[in-house]
Amino acid sequence: MMRLKHTVLWVAALAFIVAACSTVPITGRKQLSLIPQAEMLSMSFQQYGDFLKTNKVTTDAQQVQLVRGVGVRIQKAVESYFAQKGLSDGLKDYKWEFNVVDSKEVNAWCMPGGKVVVYTGILPVTKTEAGLAVVMGHEIAHAVAEHGSERMSQELIANMGGMLLSKALEEKPEATKNLWLGVYGVGAQFGALLPFSRTHESEADHLGLVFMAMAGYDPHEAVDFWTRMSQSSGGQAPPEFMSTHPADATRIADIQKEMPEAMQYYKAR
Ligand SMILES: [Zn+2]
Numbered sequence: 524m525m526r527l528k529h530t531v532l533w534v535a536a537l538a539f540i541v542a543a544c545s546t547v548p549i550t551g552r553k554q555l556s557l558i559p560q561a562e563m564l565s566m567s568f569q570q571y572g573d574f575l576k577t578n579k580v581t582t583d584a585q586q587v588q589l590v591r592g593v594g595v596r597i598q599k600a601v602e603s604y605f606a607q608k609g610l611s612d613g614l615k616d617y618k619w620e621f622n623v624v625d626s627k628e629v630n631a632w633c634m635p636g637g638k639v640v641v642y643t644g645i646l647p648v649t650k651t652e653a654g655l656a657v658v659m660g661h662e663i664a665h666a667v668a669e670h671g672s673e674r675m676s677q678e679l680i681a682n683m684g685g686m687l688l689s690k691a692l693e694e695k696p697e698a699t700k701n702l703w704l705g706v707y708g709v710g711a712q713f714g715a716l717l718p719f720s721r722t723h724e725s726e727a728d729h730l731g732l733v734f735m736a737m738a739g740y741d742p743h744e745a746v747d748f749w750t751r752m753s754q755s756s757g758g759q760a761p762p763e764f765m766s767t768h769p770a771d772a773t774r775i776a777d778i779q780k781e782m783p784e785a786m787q788y789y790k791a792r
Pocket residue numbers: 661662665719723724727768
């Protein structure tokens with residue numbers, strides 16, 4: 524009897540989890556999706572605002588223009604891809620924003636809802652507009668593929684158990700906030716995303732490659748960028764971006780495998 528009850532519970536939990544899955548565009552991978560997008564976006568918008576208030580946003584017109592220019596082109600590519608696939612609903616509450624922060628950190632990130640920061644420290648490595656498109660395409664891909672939400676969902680399952688999820692979210696907003704901090708970093712690290720899994724990294728490379736190609740940047744530049752990135756770490760402590768984004772042979776080989784697909788989307792400007 525106990526055993527049967529257990530089985531019933533498990534079946535119910537599994538049914539719940541299956542119902543709470545969504546599909547990643549382009550790769551078609553199924554992912555766990557338990558956090559309502561509205562919650563993700565409201566946390567993101569608030570934290571992005573706080574981040575900008577407590578960090579030095581650059582006023583260098585040339586850098587701002589460069590980052591916004593590339594960002595908007597990637598944004599348009601994402602929007603057109605989502606529109607073609609009938610997925611525009613997923614982007615309708617986005618409030619895209621592209622800011623440059625004056626810092627030696629070699630880093631960039633995009634929070635849910637299209638909230639992007641590029642650190643001036645990464646610009647010498649991205650070098651060209653297309654190089655920057657590699658980084659921004661990749662970071663924006665993490666956001667539109669809802670990798671943060673998926674990680675929070677996995678944490679929620681691990682920590683609170685399947686059956687209480689909707690209740691937990693409803694009754695414990697602070698628990699949801701803690702999940703967010705567990706994924707998006709805390710304290711001094713705040714704003715610096717904690718490392719994504721290998722699956723999320725290669726998926727963001729794949730989507731980013733397609734988005735940059737659609738935006739009119741030659742996707743082959745991705746191979747050049749990752750090669751530069753791996754060389755720039757030689758001898759010194761690895762920069763932030765390298766520690767969360769290892770530019771190893773597997774990464775570059777995977778990108779090369781996806782090149783023919785990305786080239787189908789590429790129209791040189
Ligand atoms: Zn990444």
